[in-house]
């Protein structure tokens with residue numbers, strides 16, 4: 001939990017020209033675009049079974065509910081802002097292990113899924129063509145909840161690069177899953193990313209991108225089991241931002257996981273993501 005506060009402090013100090021806004025909580029109606037109303041009510045009221053609460057991984061309290069709603073709301077706001085600014089991010093979010101009717105792995109509501117559906121609904125009010133969303137999930141763990149939610153929805157493409165032997169041990173089938181071996185380093189990872197982005201555009205025509213910039217592929221992560229360096233992760237971010245910018249696709253990003261042996265290093269990976277994001281935000285403002 002400490003990383004969230006540290007990240008905000010670092011961004012205020014290191015990148016003072018970034019506009020920081022307090023996230024609005026996602027409403028029941030927004031959450032219900034993805035989640036079962038009975039699950040939303042059980043979270044709100046704290047009436048999940050002990051087993052279901054254990055799956056989420058932290059105890060119920062009102063602060064947890066408020067945090068889950070705002071974490072989802074921040075990705076919604078980032079996506080809306082991306083349509084006007086090109087690039088915008090959530091200092092939390094990326095809760096990709098949440099399913100329609102259950103949480104898991106520190107995830108309560110699936111922010112990328114809720115945001116995809118909401119952006120599609122808002123887009124449909126003004127445009128004849130539907131909005132197609134690409135979710136690029138580079139957290140080290142598979143985005144199982146996201147894959148399951150959109151399994152039968154051809155309007156959202158779910159790409160996940162993840163550790164093959166890592167949590168969740170029962171993977172869901174996404175649109176494109178790239179399992180990586182333990183110890184995978186920068187070069188192999190970046191090559192796999194390149195191929196995955198090529199495959200994505202062969203199979204799908206996105207109108208926006210939601211990017212889960214997990215910090216847990218970092219070599220100093222307690223749970224990640226991959227071996228990406230600071231430079232490798234920055235190259236990863238740059239590739240995704242550049243890929244979206246070249247196609248003029250609005251990009252909203254969220255932090256997802258990061259469990260550094262040294263928490264300052266997890267936060268450094270995230271600060272680097274925001275530094276690259278700021279560069280691409282500038283390019284959006286100066287684009288021809």
Ligand SMILES: [Zn+2]
Nearest residue numbers: 139140141257
């Ligand atoms: Zn993760």
